[in-house]
Amino acid sequence: MSGDWTIRLVQRRDVRDLLAIEQAQFPEPWSRAMLLDEITNATTRRYTVAVHDGRILGYLGVMFVLDELHVNTLGVAPGEEGRGVATSLLDDAWADAATRGITRATLEVAVSNERAQRLYWRYGFAPVGVRRRYYERTGEDALVMWADLASRLADRPPEA
Numbered sequence: 001m002s003g004d005w006t007i008r009l010v011q012r013r014d015v016r017d018l019l020a021i022e023q024a025q026f027p028e029p030w031s032r033a034m035l036l037d038e039i040t041n042a043t044t045r046r047y048t049v050a051v052h053d054g055r056i057l058g059y060l061g062v063m064f065v066l067d068e069l070h071v072n073t074l075g076v077a078p079g080e081e082g083r084g085v086a087t088s089l090l091d092d093a094w095a096d097a098a099t100r101g102i103t104r105a106t107l108e109v110a111v112s113n114e115r116a117q118r119l120y121w122r123y124g125f126a127p128v129g130v131r132r133r134y135y136e137r138t139g140e141d142a143l144v145m146w147a148d149l150a151s152r153l154a155d156r157p158p159e160a
């Protein structure tokens with residue numbers, strides 16, 4: 001699914017917009033210093049943004065560990081959800097991962113974040129465990145999800 005935005009690699013000057021999305025969308029937002037540290041580490045990280053008319057609609061940060069990809073962060077600007085921005089960002093990352101010989105992917109997601117989990121299911125992620133009280137501020141558990149990149153699922157998760 002593609003919309004009226006383009007996906008490009010993040011630039012240092014984007015950090016202010018990323019910070020605004022972090023603060024609006026996450027109970028434990030990363031600091032400016034953490035974000036800067038992440039986006040300038042081009043060896044093991046790949047950060048991309050979806051941009052429309054110079055405005056950042058969303059961003060995705062992944063980390064590479066050997067032949068694995070870890071989803072570090074994914075955020076869409078408030079009011080821009082449900083238009084396929086996250087899907088575009090993940091499609092781009094998956095296409096890039098294929099060129100790097102990445103075969104598996106992993107992430108943590110809050111157990112209550114069903115919307116993100118539905119999105120991840122569509123990329124072949126399935127839960128493999130729980131990290132207790134992973135999120136310090138809320139005390140919430142994280143679901144650990146894994147995906148075999150060769151077997152992307154097209155469908156919704158099975159009904160609970």
Ligand SMILES: CC(C)(COP(=O)(O)OP(=O)(O)OC[C@H]1O[C@@H](n2cnc3c(N)ncnc32)[C@H](O)[C@@H]1OP(=O)(O)O)[C@@H](O)C(=O)NCCC(=O)NCCS
Nearest residue numbers: 025074075076081082083084085086087109115116118119
């Ligand atoms: C989770 C999050 C990243 C999803 O981003 P998004 O851009 O809304 O995701 P998408 O639009 O690609 O897909 C989400 C939904 O929109 C639907 N959608 C996608 N494109 C669409 C379009 N063009 N028109 C209508 N609906 C569309 C998808 O079918 C999907 O439906 P679902 O809710 O039943 O799963 C976003 O809601 C967010 O930033 N949340 C807060 C931060 C967060 O939780 N991040 C993940 C932490 S691990």
